[in-house]
């Protein structure tokens with residue numbers, strides 16, 4: 001059936017061999033005079049590239065919290081009727097790509113559970129590395145509650161259960177930081193909130209958050225308050241925005257732009273925020289030790305987002321320019337592998353002086369999730385998504401730029417398509433270093449065995465994808481283009497140096513295999 005919004009009416013069932021999958025998008029809004037569910041709908045729509053398996057929105061009207069969620073794209077899950085039923089002064093939303101727990105309805109977010117004083121709805125971008133231990137704490141010491149009790153298997157449902165455990169947290173020795181809530185508070189100048197008691201979930205948050213290991217950008221709420229927390233490494237992006245009469249929280253600045261919010265600042269690594277009728281309060285639950293995901297700059301984030309004060313599109317263009325300096329080659333034109341390879345291809349063309357042309361057309365209605373191929377179906381999927389323009393390609397020496405190679409499927413297909421379309425030479429240039437290690441922090445990368453660069457050197461990969469030459473950007477080139485201090489980045493999938501220790505035996509996200517103690521460096 002053709003949908004009115006132009007989206008495919010179903011996900012192409014192309015199976016178990018995906019390109020790097022995205023992670024989740026989170027959004028939150030506190031705006032008593034606004035249509036919060038519609039703002040949240042726009043917010044998660046803007047973050048659809050981060051997660052395309054399920055979508056959900058929870059709203060609070062001050063007395064009760066409602067959640068509406070289902071499997072599918074934001075546009076498939078919500079219609080006017082669903083949004084009309086979600087009224088209130090605050091809302092949170094989520095677009096999911098599963099990393100812990102299967103892609104089933106029970107694991108869709110926001111998760112819902114008892115908060116101790118009412119209800120707690122929570123949404124999460126990231127992935128915890130101590131899920132197994134936390135599950136034991138919940139099931140053996142605190143008693144399963146909320147969606148954990150109803151069969152949810154995500155790390156997110158565990159966070160919800162932990163935050164909702166109230167005074168039991170003290171009983172199991174999960175203490176408040178020294179000095180208690182008051183000492184954790186970051187006081188602003190002329191802070192008008194001094195006389196207000198802390199929001200109800202602040203105490204539980206200060207007890208629980210230091211025990212969560214791994215990556216988390218969290219939005220959550222009870223009936224009266226909205227909260228946000230970011231892990232001490234700040235692996236995933238997370239920003240605070242100002243609405244004319246309220247506040248917004250989002251994974252990426254682009255989502256704030258789209259709802260008309262101005263960017264106030266990033267939520268700091270190790271920071272906890274509460275927002276209510278009296279304003280916004282900030283707490284510190286752990287010192288900041290930033291390791292922001294370098295792959296956000298390469299591929300994950302939208303090009304119109306800013307992370308760490310740096311424009312993503314500018315970073316990608318500079319990655320392309322650095323790639324041109326590191327791996328020059330004589331050619332007639334530079335072209336991109338759309339979508340994510342486009343800014344780097346433009347940067348390569350600008351730096352090399354070789355003209356840029358659009359040699360591949362991307363079907364605008366095929367997103368990242370729609371290509372989840374087996375080897376056979378991957379070919380069909382890529383053909384559905386990308387089609388070469390023979391008139392531009394024929395007889396030309398091409399430089400084809402993409403942002404990354406994971407298994408090599410995309411470039412193998414692209415090179416074959418371009419040769420079929422009459423290219424004289426195909427030189428592949430990749431605007432990131434070889435991906436050698438799995439990610440445990442919110443991206444469903446393949447196991448090492450599936451990562452092409454883990455078992456082949458650059459020449460072998462070049463032969464495997466049938467390119468005339470292949471060049472990868474260096475780690476230094478990528479870091480310089482990101483504009484960040486290398487000590488504040490995670491680059492583990494490129495260099496194996498995990499900033500957060502991965503316990504031996506931890507399954508690779510997506511349920512594929514397990515790491516051994518040899519494959520990871522402990523901190």
Ligand SMILES: O=P(O)(O)OC[C@H]1O[C@H](OP(=O)(O)OP(=O)(O)O)[C@H](O)[C@@H]1O
Pocket residue numbers: 018019020299337338339340341367368371402403404405406407408409410411
């Ligand atoms: O080597 P592979 O295993 O094929 O994975 C790498 C490819 O996957 C991503 O594209 P994707 O199709 O996910 O999304 P995009 O349209 O944003 O580029 C990435 O941009 C590469 O093109």
Ligand SMILES: NC(=O)CC[C@H](N)C(=O)O
Pocket residue numbers: 022023024025096097098099100101107124125126127128154155156442443
């Ligand atoms: N990719 C993500 O950020 C996923 C969040 C969470 N770990 C889940 O699997 O639902």
Ligand code: SF4
Pocket residue numbers: 235292293294295296438439440441442443490491492493494
């Ligand atoms: S391992 Fe790679 S993808 Fe994962 S957080 Fe680190 S840089 Fe990002």
Ligand SMILES: [Mg+2]
Pocket residue numbers: 337338339340341402403410
């Ligand atoms: Mg791509």
